[in-house]
Amino acid sequence: MPTVPGVRATARIRAIRAGDTTVLPTLVGDGPFDLRRARPHGSQARVCILAAMSAPLGGDRLRIDATAKHGADLHITTAAATIALRGPTTAHATYDVHLRLAEHARLHWLPHPLISAARSNLRQSCTIDLAATARLVLREETVLGRAGEGPGRLSTRLTVRRDGRPLLEQQATFGPGAPGWDGPAVLADHRAIGQILIVDPTLEHRPPHARLLGDDPATGQAVLTPLAGPALLITALAPDTLRLRRLLDAAHPIG
Template sequence: MTAAPARHRGLLAAAGGHHRFGLSATARIRAEAADGTTDLPLLHGDGPFVLRRMPSRGPQARVCLLNTMSAPHNGDRLRIEAAIGPDADLHVTSAAATVALPGPTLEPAVHEVALRVADSARLAWLPEPLISAAGSDLRQHIRIELASTARLVLSEQQILGRAHEPPGRLSSRLTVRRDGRTVLDQETTYGPGVPGWDGPAVLAGHRAVGQLLVVDPTDHEHPAEARLLTDVPSGAHAVLTPLAGPGTLLTALAPDAGDLQRCLDSALAHLF
């Protein structure tokens, strides 16, 4: 509805109307194949999200997501949608870590990501980490719809608490549907008030959790067995597991963000 992205939190909150506190914003991306390259006919930033087109690499269009406000605060409702059309190739990163912050309301912040990848299309979704700051409460849901020949590389990194601070409450669900069937559905909830979250079955003191999901139906060389990564920093654990459907998932736990990044780098080296 807004002609230009409004950058002022107060203005947005007032314009939203439905929520007394917090802002609502939806950013949208559409990628389409065109003559061996990928066009971006829709690149719509909103609220805190500014979408910046980066130089293409061959057939691949590249977009960088910039968070130009401090968001999300508790009570915010943010959404990002991306649709990758047949044969298109899109690479999305973000410019900096996202920090979930407390807000003027007890309502949690909601962050939804909806990604649709069509046949023969490819999406790399590799954002910087999400940091759950003390007092924040964020519910995140990433939903992915893949056509049967779609390819995906997606990473997710969660840092529980800023350095030397306790974490907020963070719940995150990742649902991947391929050809209409759910092939992966995982939810994690950490932070104050969540029973057992930091105990010996769940995190055991680790403060950085990451996932890397690769779905590539054209690659038949991925092993059917799980693989424990050994070239990871001490105190970190990482395992590559083949899903019940096509796809490989890295699950990594590390003491901090730097070690987690090294686990993801190691997994990428194994996979590509």
């Protein structure tokens, strides 16, 4: 069987608690992943993922594994948007993220937007396993197509388990060949989509109320939904990234 061209690369991040701070005994990346320690914020360790090359391209197999051990406080972001491109083959690329949080750990997963460029084909997944006392803040933003072009094909899946039990499972497909993705029941004319997921044990005692943000559907709207567990999900649609970020920040500002 012929080998599909593409890069195989994995980034590994491990954070542990050391006294009053969090340290990073494992910070390893290859291929397009260049991992940098950023300036700590209090007891929080911060990591920025830089792109050392264009990725993901067709045929690439990319993976990020990040673990916050007991009591660790970790913040992960990217230096710029991630752009999915076609590359030398029409074969799909994969971009898999696995996040693991031990007891009393905290993780902020705040990458810059993912842009699905025309003729790209990407399958993205994010799998998260949290201990019962762990806390998570996740923000994801996606742009379907660059300026003046349509999107590629993008499939996304988010799986969240807390204390070994399912908390959230969602899957979506956009772009050429995906049924109804640009119809009125899904995105209509919007091309920027995003969400914030917050998992925090204190929400069991003060669950949020569902609410809608944004007066005009044409300029974007967001909805805050409490989940069946100590968690809330904010989902937003907008014509562009600027309006999308404004909606998400209005729903829940993240520093």
